[in-house]
Amino acid sequence: MSTQTIETLSQRVIELISTHHDIPKEQISLDSQFVADFGFDSLDKVEFMMNVEEEFDIAVPDEKADMITTVRDAVQAIQNLTL
Amino acid sequence: MIYISIMQKHKTAYQRVRLNGTWYIIVKEDEFRALTQSKTKNDVLDAMNISDQRLADRLLQRRQDAGLTQKDLAKLAGIRVETLNRIEKGRTTPDFKTIRKLVNAINEYNEQTGDKHVNANHRNTESTGH
Numbered sequence: 041m042s043t044q045t046i047e048t049l050s051q052r053v054i055e056l057i058s059t060h061h062d063i064p065k066e067q068i069s070l071d072s073q074f075v076a077d078f079g080f081d082s083l084d085k086v087e088f089m090m091n092v093e094e095e096f097d098i099a100v101p102d103e104k105a106d107m108i109t110t111v112r113d114a115v116q117a118i119q120n121l122t123l
Numbered sequence: 124m125i126y127i128s129i130m131q132k133h134k135t136a137y138q139r140v141r142l143n144g145t146w147y148i149i150v151k152e153d154e155f156r157a158l159t160q161s162k163t164k165n166d167v168l169d170a171m172n173i174s175d176q177r178l179a180d181r182l183l184q185r186r187q188d189a190g191l192t193q194k195d196l197a198k199l200a201g202i203r204v205e206t207l208n209r210i211e212k213g214r215t216t217p218d219f220k221t222i223r224k225l226v227n228a229i230n231e232y233n234e235q236t237g238d239k240h241v242n243a244n245h246r247n248t249e250s251t252g253h
Contacts, residue, residue: 081178086222106219 050115052095057111060091070112088114098122179213182225186211189229190236200228 050070058065063078074080074088089105092098092114098121108114138149150158186196193211197204201224209215210225217225 081181082217082219082222083178083181083226086219086226089219090223090226102218102220102223 046115046119049119050111053092053111053115053118056091056095057088061088068111070110070115072111073109074111075109092118096122175216176213178216178222179211182222183211185226185229189233191229191232196225196228196232199232200224 054065054068057063057068057078061078061080061084067077072078074085078084080088085105085108089100089108093100096118098118100117100121104117108117140147140149186193189196191199193207194204197207200207200221202221206215206217206221207225210217210221
């Protein structure tokens with residue numbers, strides 16, 4: 041996958057977090073942690089993953105979803121599942 | 124009164140209250156905020172079980188908003204009603220899989236009953252007289 045595509049993917053994920061979880065885009069980076077930086081609890085995390093699945097038309101296995109702690113993790117997981 | 128040593132520096136006295144069988148310690152709001160915003164906020168929140176309780180409250184709220192009983196939701200989500208009861212009381216932290224089951228069950232139920240409401244409204248459409 042080209043760098044351009046990864047960047048586009050990251051932007052889409054950031055957009056999604058910002059829209060669905062009401063977090064200003066400028067506060068979201070690839071290193072942001074869902075729990076520590078966004079104050080997510082596990083329900084937020086589940087809903088985020090469900091939004092990701094809908095947006096990217098993928099199914100993220102629970103075990104994999106549970107391991108995602110940063111925005112970068114999410115982007116990488118999506119990237120792997122959409123290859 | 125109870126004495127709590129914070130960061131081993133100063134011991135402070137806090138008032139205790141008992142509500143519904145649970146003991147609570149009264150902390151000044153600014154102290155509480157400082158704790159939850161400190162560098163160790165995650166440790167503090169974990170120690171206080173705040174995220175678990177918040178999760179429990181939010182899940183309970185959603186079930187109630189949907190108009191589902193614990194028994195019905197447990198059945199729809201495919202989990203034991205005892206488990207759901209413990210989750211809603213904040214006595215157990217559900218894993219990702221369980222929360223997903225609950226969210227899916229509530230969403231699906233809401234979609235179904237939402238359709239029913241639309242149909243019912245449609246059937247009962249009446250002109251509001253002046």
